[in-house]
Amino acid sequence: MKKTFIYLILSSFFGLFSTLFAGEIYVSPRGSDKNPGTRKAPFYTLDRAVKQAREWRRLKRPEVAGGIYIRLENGVYSRYTPLFIRPEDSGTPDSPTVICAVGDDANPVISGGIAVTGWRQGCDDSRIPEDLRRKIWTAKAPMVGNRRVETRQLWVNGNKAQRASQFPEGMMERMIDFNPKEQTITIPTSYTDNSRKLQDIIGLQDAGQLEMIVHQRWAIAILRVKSIDVKGGQSVIRFHDPESHLEFAHPWPQPIIGGKNGESGEKGNSSFCLTNALELLDEPGEWFQEYPSGTIYYYPRPEDTMETAEVIIPALETLMTVDGTLERPVKHVRFEGITFAHTSWMRPSYQGHVTLQGGFPLLDAYKLHEPGLPEKAELENQAWIARPETAIRVKGAEYIDFRHCTFRNLASTGLDYEWAVTASAVEDCHFTDIGGTALLMGAFPDGGFETHIPFVPSNERELCTNISVRNNLISNVTNEDWGCVGIGAGYVRDIDISHNEVCHLNYSGICVGWGWTSSESVMRNNRIEGNYVHHFARRLYDAGGLYTLSNQPGSVMRNNRIEHLIEAPYATNDRAFYIYLDEATDGYTMENNWCPTERFDSNRPGKNNVWKNNGPQVADSIKNSAGRIKTKNR
Incomplete structure (x- = not known):
């Protein structure tokens, strides 16, 4: 003793x-x-x-x-x-x-940004209307190494500026035709601008950096314009490759024109917006960078004082990589109270951006005729994808935690637990002003792996497992690629997503699953509990506040609160839901999820889903306890 x-x-x-x-x-x-x-x-x-x-x-x-x-x-x-x-x-x-x-009062910021200085008022460029030239300020992009920084993002005094655009942010126009055979999109030659003046696109025919954003159901495409052929009241647009081939070859998602392609119940044609031309720089808060000179043009907002303004552009796409292997993982590294800020996303400038879903760009895709694949005879949509760029990448790791951190001013994915990550946590963090998905986890098989084939790795240690995502605030994300999500998890196991607030995004809130398959793979025992999801589906549809795919035995969706489903202004149908069990979802128990109406949907679900008491009748005590839990350290 x-x-x-x-x-x-x-x-x-x-x-x-x-x-x-x-x-x-x-x-x-x-x-x-x-x-x-x-x-x-x-x-x-x-x-x-x-x-x-x-x-x-x-x-x-x-x-x-x-x-x-x-x-x-x-x-x-x-x-x-x-x-x-x-x-x-x-x-x-x-x-x-x-x-x-x-200490608690310190705010260290790890930043990929660089300051733009030397601003001068006025420019003599004839592409800008004479009455606006004195209002435009210009500066050279800074040098990094031996070249000017090229950018698609610019922040002025912490506020993200909008690239010069045909319409105000979020506004679009209906297209006239979408022609896969000719690889063209036809749009109106004339349109009404912000001041209700009739404008046309004839002056954009020589705009060498012009891009088109295409609204296509649950995704957008960003296409570099190759030519504009004006034919009276209509203009035919052609695009550069590789995105032209991808946009017109892949069957899902494509734009809607008058309910073609067997669609029913559609309301109007899909929409577009032209962007990134100096000729479109006509509103305060807009900007444009000319290539290859690197000159940046900015139309200040009334509150901007350019002599003293802090103007930041990003010079990096990735701030940090945690990179281990199965044999030698990175273990027991923790980040606390750190801000990660200012990263870039340059893919659309070099090769356009055509996605399958969730912001995953296509490498190749085309339509199959019956029969489809051995794994899925009815498949008509064959696709190979790449993983989006990310600010923080974690691979081959255990016990890699982020606590009380801030992720802001990031142009693509914020944090990505990409491969073979286990026993890790993201807790009490804040994700805001992010162009893509705030947090990604797990396998979304890419490269040469066709995305509809069930993923069953030979070594299950390659999976992302036992990751906890708790008490985080995710707001104002998906603001560049509208088809991204708040929290996205692919092939994962034993994931805990609980007591997060996910809000103000353009597509779905919390998404778990991938593959569009009823086959048993490696997904199971995933938990979505006590979250508060609101103000979602602002611009796209076929969305869910809580969204799932494929067979995930033993999984639960419990005690969540979902509300403020936005009626997307350019949607061609009404497919957006508080809870959406998309193709082949199976093995889920949905219980005590509060939402203002029972607006749910299931797409070819399995037989092992269980619904228990979901909708406005759920107790107020459950409704009011959803979302972040206040702690002493917050």
């Missing part, structure tokens, strides 16, 4: 000793990488701090005993290459590596 007591005392002492002597490394925008990395003499870069931690672990230094804490002081940490976290950076359960803010 006495020996046991002494052992407990010594264990407690050495545990306290380890905590007290945890290694601390300090980083500051005012530091130097020649410093020792102490609080009084911090490093300048996070890379130097991570290397120091790696060396401590390699040399088994005593600083490792209680964990290594890399503490970032307040300020912006600009990056020109992605931060690389590798297996050698792994911690242990008793000695994690924690990258965190110095």
